[in-house]
Each structure stands twice: as C-alpha cells, then as structure tokens.
Amino acid sequence: MMGSATNLLDAGPIKERVELALEKADRAISEGRDAIQGLRLSAERPDDLIRSLHALGEGLVAAQGHDESPAFHVEVSGLPIFLCPTVSHEVFRIGSEAIRNAFRHAHASHIHVHFQYSAADFSLAVIDDGTGIEPSVLTNGRGDGHFGLAVMRERSTIVNGELTASSEVTVGTKIELKILAAHAYGTS
DSSP: OHHHHHTTSOSSHHHHHHHHHHHHHHHHHHHHHHHHHHHHOOSSOTTHHHHHHHHHHHHHHHHHOTTTSOEEEEEEESOOOOOOHHHHHHHHHHHHHHHHHHHHHSOOSEEEEEEEEOSSEEEEEEEEOSSOOOHHHHHHSOBTTBOHHHHHHHHHHHTTEEEEEEEETTTEEEEEEEEEHHHHSSOO
C-alpha cells in the first residue's frame, strides 16, 4: 500500500528518499520478525535451525504463490549437531537474509539451502539459479541502499566464520558460511 503512495510522487530526490525510507522500514520489520523467530529457536533439538530456515523458505513460497515462486529445497549432509547458541542465532540471521534476498532479488526458478555438519566444520549455503549479483556489489559488499552482504559478513565475523559470495550474472548466486567445528559446536 505504501509502495502505491510513492507512485503518486514525481520522480526526483523526494521520491527517492521516501522509497529509501520505506525500504529501511521494510528491512526493520523483516529483522524484527527474524529476531522473534530466532528467539523461538529452541535448544531442545539440533535440527531446530534447519526447521526454522525451512519454514521461512516455505512461508516465502506461500506468500509469492506456488505458481510464481521458485522451487525451494533444503538438504542436510551429516548428522545435525547442537550449535553454540550465539552461532545458531547468527547462522539463522545470515541464512534468513540470504534466503530472503534470493526470493526478493534473484528471480530464480530454484533456491537450494544446504546444511553440512562435519567433524571439521559447519557450513550453510544458499544457492539460487537466478539473475546473479552485479560484480561491483560483490566487490563492495553492498549496492545502492542494500546492505545485505555487508551485514552477513559482519555477522559471520561474530562467530569466527568465513562468508563467501560467488555469483555470475544470469547464472545465479551462492552465499556460503563456514565455521570451524571448534567455534560452531563449542559451548560459547
């Protein structure tokens, strides 16, 4: 509805400011929802993180309509292990951002989320076959008014993780977070 209101404004700096403010408000609402969902992550089962991100993706499929939405798939390799609470929280936030961005910007026909639990490390990858990310955005970590990659990278450093983003325009994007086992599965 607010987006419709901006259509009434003439193109120019005022319209751009209003659109930027609306985008920031939308992001704040989204982050608030993510935070609430993150609080609901239970420490009762090691697969709660998987189920939460799967539910997020399925919710986005339902919101777009099954005919217009990309196919969404979650895969798990290895036996899910309890992650440190801080790690679980940050992985949820990074995964949420990557999944939302894939649905919002990629124009993909497939979005795949892969969890990998191993003795050496934990990794989460969000892969799409969409339009890809402009090389300048990958290099700078952000685009005009978009801070998703930069925020994901900041969050990955909180948990001593390494976030990599690879993309080819018209081929798709892969966002991958790797955290060494000592940091992922410890008791911090």
